[in-house]
Amino acid sequence: MTRHAATGRSLGLLVCLDCHLTMRDVKAPQMRCPRCHARLHARKPHSLALTTTLLILAAVLYVPANLLPVMDTRTLIDDESDTIMSGVLVLLHSGSWPIALLVFVASIVVPLLKILALAVLIYAAWMRRPNGRMQRSQLYRAVEFIGKWSMLDIYAISLLATLVQVQSFASIIVGWGAWAFGAVVVLTLLATHTFDERLLWDTQ
Amino acid sequence: MPLVTLCPACDLAHRRTAAPAFERTRCVRCHKPLQVARNTTIDTAIALAVCASVLMFLANVYPLVAMHVNGASRQTTLIGAALGLYDQHYKMLAMLVFLTVFVAPLLHVVTLLYVLVPLWIGRSAYGQNFVIRLISRVRPWSFTEVFLLGTVVALVRLAKFAHIVPGIALWSCVLLMLCLSAMTSRTSAEQLWQWAGQGRQ
Numbered sequence: 001m002t003r004h005a006a007t008g009r010s011l012g013l014l015v016c017l018d019c020h021l022t023m024r025d026v027k028a029p030q031m032r033c034p035r036c037h038a039r040l041h042a043r044k045p046h047s048l049a050l051t052t053t054l055l056i057l058a059a060v061l062y063v064p065a066n067l068l069p070v071m072d073t074r075t076l077i078d079d080e081s082d083t084i085m086s087g088v089l090v091l092l093h094s095g096s097w098p099i100a101l102l103v104f105v106a107s108i109v110v111p112l113l114k115i116l117a118l119a120v121l122i123y124a125a126w127m128r129r130p131n132g133r134m135q136r137s138q139l140y141r142a143v144e145f146i147g148k149w150s151m152l153d154i155y156a157i158s159l160l161a162t163l164v165q166v167q168s169f170a171s172i173i174v175g176w177g178a179w180a181f182g183a184v185v186v187l188t189l190l191a192t193h194t195f196d197e198r199l200l201w202d203t204q
Numbered sequence: 205m206p207l208v209t210l211c212p213a214c215d216l217a218h219r220r221t222a223a224p225a226f227e228r229t230r231c232v233r234c235h236k237p238l239q240v241a242r243n244t245t246i247d248t249a250i251a252l253a254v255c256a257s258v259l260m261f262l263a264n265v266y267p268l269v270a271m272h273v274n275g276a277s278r279q280t281t282l283i284g285a286a287l288g289l290y291d292q293h294y295k296m297l298a299m300l301v302f303l304t305v306f307v308a309p310l311l312h313v314v315t316l317l318y319v320l321v322p323l324w325i326g327r328s329a330y331g332q333n334f335v336i337r338l339i340s341r342v343r344p345w346s347f348t349e350v351f352l353l354g355t356v357v358a359l360v361r362l363a364k365f366a367h368i369v370p371g372i373a374l375w376s377c378v379l380l381m382l383c384l385s386a387m388t389s390r391t392s393a394e395q396l397w398q399w400a401g402q403g404r405q
């Protein structure tokens with residue numbers, strides 16, 4: 001079945017990714033969906049190139065996101081910089097290990113796994129390897145599903161920086177690490193959006 | 205109605221006549237859901253959307269959390285959290301927070317009501333098809349549940365040196381999250397187009 005599967009491409013059909021309407025592919029460059037008027041493409045245009053570019057940017061920014069301080073806590077007695085990892089350690093030492101684990105997974109493990117997973121998917125789509133397509137499709141859906149949870153730390157930082165502005169007692173200043181981290185999250189989300197899952201199945 | 209449906213995830217062609225009319229179906233090759241079970245009425249979807257808009261109002265009007273430390277106290281609203289970043293000159297980050305916790309959920313609920321209310325009374329909204337497309341584009345950027353968890357993390361970090369009082373908006377956010385997820389699961393793109401298709405006949 002997999003060898004001679006009838007696909008939209010082999011039948012001259014295409015599906016609108018916005019409204020999932022199936023129609024005949026007339027190969028017109030400015031073709032639009034008759035139902036929702038979205039621009040139509042047999043595959044997302046320049047999918048691999050765009051995804052690769054976004055992914056490289058994300059991978060580069062992942063370094064400052066983890067090395068630069070995400071926030072700076074200034075109190076009367078001291079001035080303390082926190083990176084994402086030291087923030088996790090602060091949570092761990094304050095005795096709330098489930099929360100520490102949560103932040104560790106959402107802010108450090110998930111972005112890294114997302115970058116690695118997307119790299120694997122791009123490579124597989126480029127090589128057109130027929131074995132393990134199902135697993136790679138599942139990997140893509142997992143990346144799609146967990147993507148937004150990396151925003152967790154950005155929200156935590158924004159709340160901390162807003163609340164902790166007690167005059168002359170303590171204040172929290174956001175660091176550039178947070179900016180880089182936010183960029184990593186947005187870039188990987190965009191990379192997931194620009195990747196066309198169907199490329200994983202175009203192996204015939 | 206075309207006789208063939210393509211899987212949006214793997215491009216496999218499926219004969220539509222082979223599928224049950226109103227059951228949930230999956231792609232035989234990649235298991236992507238192709239068709240949703242028709243288990244919701246427009247009334248339910250509208251009720252959830254109205255509920256979500258009330259909760260969204262509460263979540264944005266009342267303070268999210270208040271913090272008391274050494275006789276001083278600070279409180280913030282949901283939008284205040286984005287403004288806090290803006291005040292520290294992180295405009296892009298502030299924008300990101302503002303878009304994902306305020307604009308996207310609001311737009312999601314408003315556009316849904318804009319499409320569903322006319323359908324409910326047997327008409328169709330001006331620019332309906334464009335708006336339905338907008339809904340499916342906005343939906344992936346609504347991060348209320350992540351924001352809530354982020355709030356929990358922030359409060360755990362603060363709890364050791366300040367007294368934290370959760371505000372009405374925090375509880376509203378919890379309910380809003382539940383309401384939005386119930387609404388989202390009942391108003392998939394397929395479901396919306398099905399309702400829109402019935403309205404036209």
